[in-house]
Amino acid sequence: MMHRIVPRTLVSTLLVLGALYLADYVALRYRIARGGLGAATATVTLLYGTPLKNGEVSIFWDQPQPETCIRSMFPHLGYPPCWYAKRHATKMISESVLPWRALAPPS
Secondary structure: HHHHHHHHHHHHHHHHHHHHHHHHHHHHHHHHHOOOOOOOEEEEEEEEEOOOOOOOEEEOOOOHHHHHEEOOOEEEEEEHHHHHHHOOEEEEOOOOHHHHHHHOOOO
């Protein structure tokens, strides 16, 4: 009996999540087609991490910048949802020196 309940529960959960994602996408496309507010902006601060020769990382920060987000529960159209973008207002960007750049002859 248990070996039937687990697969059914898993399939049911996946179907509900898929239907929720699809409904969210259709609602977003409907808002965009009506000229409503499907997109918004959130302020994000970018931090750049550069590795130093001694193994430490030097951090540089930039001015806060607007990031396009969408008003939905899930990410769609290549944009994060606004609730996620507002909670993750700081992004770390790692800048590392690639080995072939270090070995390349100067131009």
